Each structure stands twice: as structure tokens, then as C-alpha cells.
Amino acid sequence: MKLYFHPLSGNSRRVLLVATHLDIPLERILVDLPQGEQRGASHLSRNPNGRVPVLDDDGFLLWESRAIIQYLAEKTPGQTLLPTDARGRADVSRWLFWCSAHMAQANTILVFENFVKVRTGRGSADPSEVARGEALFAQHAQVLDTHLAGKAWVAQERLTLADFSLAASFALAGPARLPLGDYANIRAWLGRVQELDAWKRTAPPMPQV
Missing domain, CATH: 1.20.1050.10 (Glutathione S-transferase Yfyf (Class Pi); Chain A, domain 2)
Structure with missing residues (x-):
């Protein structure tokens, strides 16, 4: 899985925290926010809102950090971060x-x-x-x-x-x-x-x- 992110983005940090805790490897791809890369056509094709993070799981593009962390938990057998009841x-x-x-x-x-x-x-x-x-x-x-x-x-x-x-x-x-x-x-x-x-x-x- 790839994560388009910026290290000073709190929303990106949210995903990194959960992925790290769950031991899920992510290929991290920097989006240069100060240079406006998030507003470029390439990134807008991944997230029309022009924000980070974006998760790419074999072509499944998911934005919104809280949706991403729920998805990561759902994909991890035996995890305890997201209850099942x-x-x-x-x-x-x-x-x-x-x-x-x-x-x-x-x-x-x-x-x-x-x-x-x-x-x-x-x-x-x-x-x-x-x-x-x-x-x-x-x-x-x-x-x-x-x-x-x-x-x-x-x-x-x-x-x-x-x-x-x-x-x-x-x-x-x-x-x-x-x-x-x-x-x-x-x-x-x-x-x-x-x-x-x-x-x-x-x-x-x-x-x-």
C-alpha cells in the first residue's frame, strides 16, 4: 500500500500512527504541501479535495484520514483498536x-x-x-x-x-x-x-x- 502524505500534516500523522502500531508497511510518498503539489492535477486525480493523506491499496484510492485508519484496522486480523461489537x-x-x-x-x-x-x-x-x-x-x-x-x-x-x-x-x-x-x-x-x-x-x- 502507498500513502501520499506530508510529515507535518496531523491528518497524515494519524494514519502513520495506526499503520505503525498495527505493523502495516506503507510506501510513503511525499506530497510537497508548501510548494502546492496537493493542488496539481496528479494529486487531484487521487483526491479531488486537494488534501493529504491518500491511501492507494492496489488502485483503491481512499482519502479522509479517519476512514483510512478504520480501513487499516479492518484489514488487520486480531487488532484491538476498533471494536467488533x-x-x-x-x-x-x-x-x-x-x-x-x-x-x-x-x-x-x-x-x-x-x-x-x-x-x-x-x-x-x-x-x-x-x-x-x-x-x-x-x-x-x-x-x-x-x-x-x-x-x-x-x-x-x-x-x-x-x-x-x-x-x-x-x-x-x-x-x-x-x-x-x-x-x-x-x-x-x-x-x-x-x-x-x-x-x-x-x-x-x-x-x-
């Missing part, structure tokens, strides 16, 4: 969807303003956008932090796709200046994820900003 599966899916709709969206604003703009020469952060991102972050981080009280993992009392999905959206927490200080449960949970072999093996070199 209806309620367990729904519980994990609930957090995948929540991550996509809420937490990741809030984080993305701050990643763009505090990290991407500086790194790509687009000027300084827009204070109004930073304020909007921080307000959304506070709203959604409180939900996650409260949920994690007394829990080691997000769902099913074990490591699941929900943990990898959410953790990937915090992968640039440092350079993006995500305001995690008030959320002890999230910080403790992130610490557990960051101790996993998959996290360490997929960590990209962090550029200076």
Missing part, C-alpha cells in the same frame, strides 16, 4: 467524528495562525483568529478533559483508534501554542500516547519557527 464500535466512532467536527477544527486554527503562517512566510498571526481558535479550543478541550477524568484512554478502557485520532490533532501542540495548561487530564493522556512506540517512530523532525 456494535456498542464498542459506536463508542470509538463517536470520538472519531467528534474529533473531526470539533477538537481538530479548533486546533487547526491555532496551528495555521501560530505555526503554518510563520513557516510559509504568510505573515504574523491574526489576533482575531487566534482569539477565535482559543475560544473554540477552550470549549472543546473542556469536554475532552472532563471525559478523561479517571480514565487512561478515551474509549473502551483501552487504546483505540479514538486515541490516535485525537492525539494526532495535538501533534503540533508546542509550535502551535495550544493552550493546554488548564487541562491536566488531557496532558496526562497525551503523555501516555507519547510514550507509545508508534508515536516515537512517527515523530517528524520539528522545524524552527
Whole structure:
């Protein structure tokens, strides 16, 4: 299987985390986002949205990182990241969807303003956008932090796709200046994820900003 990706893309990191944890070999093909390669005809033929990652499994092209990680789990006999019973599966899916709709969206604003703009020469952060991102972050981080009280993992009392999905959206927490200080449960949970072999093996070199 081939993965079209960029190492600083949280969505790409999500797939790499799961593939590494499940010991699924992927041929990694870099898509040069700063140079706009994702908007070229070749990549648009793989993903009309012009985004990464894209999985190519013998001609089956799959985009959307959470769909990809579910697919990888489904293809792995004996995996435990995606439950097989209806309620367990729904519980994990609930957090995948929540991550996509809420937490990741809030984080993305701050990643763009505090990290991407500086790194790509687009000027300084827009204070109004930073304020909007921080307000959304506070709203959604409180939900996650409260949920994690007394829990080691997000769902099913074990490591699941929900943990990898959410953790990937915090992968640039440092350079993006995500305001995690008030959320002890999230910080403790992130610490557990960051101790996993998959996290360490997929960590990209962090550029200076």
C-alpha cells in the first residue's frame, strides 16, 4: 500500500500512527504541501479535495484520514483498536467524528495562525483568529478533559483508534501554542500516547519557527 502524505500534516500523522502500531508497511510518498503539489492535477486525480493523506491499496484510492485508519484496522486480523461489537464500535466512532467536527477544527486554527503562517512566510498571526481558535479550543478541550477524568484512554478502557485520532490533532501542540495548561487530564493522556512506540517512530523532525 502507498500513502501520499506530508510529515507535518496531523491528518497524515494519524494514519502513520495506526499503520505503525498495527505493523502495516506503507510506501510513503511525499506530497510537497508548501510548494502546492496537493493542488496539481496528479494529486487531484487521487483526491479531488486537494488534501493529504491518500491511501492507494492496489488502485483503491481512499482519502479522509479517519476512514483510512478504520480501513487499516479492518484489514488487520486480531487488532484491538476498533471494536467488533456494535456498542464498542459506536463508542470509538463517536470520538472519531467528534474529533473531526470539533477538537481538530479548533486546533487547526491555532496551528495555521501560530505555526503554518510563520513557516510559509504568510505573515504574523491574526489576533482575531487566534482569539477565535482559543475560544473554540477552550470549549472543546473542556469536554475532552472532563471525559478523561479517571480514565487512561478515551474509549473502551483501552487504546483505540479514538486515541490516535485525537492525539494526532495535538501533534503540533508546542509550535502551535495550544493552550493546554488548564487541562491536566488531557496532558496526562497525551503523555501516555507519547510514550507509545508508534508515536516515537512517527515523530517528524520539528522545524524552527
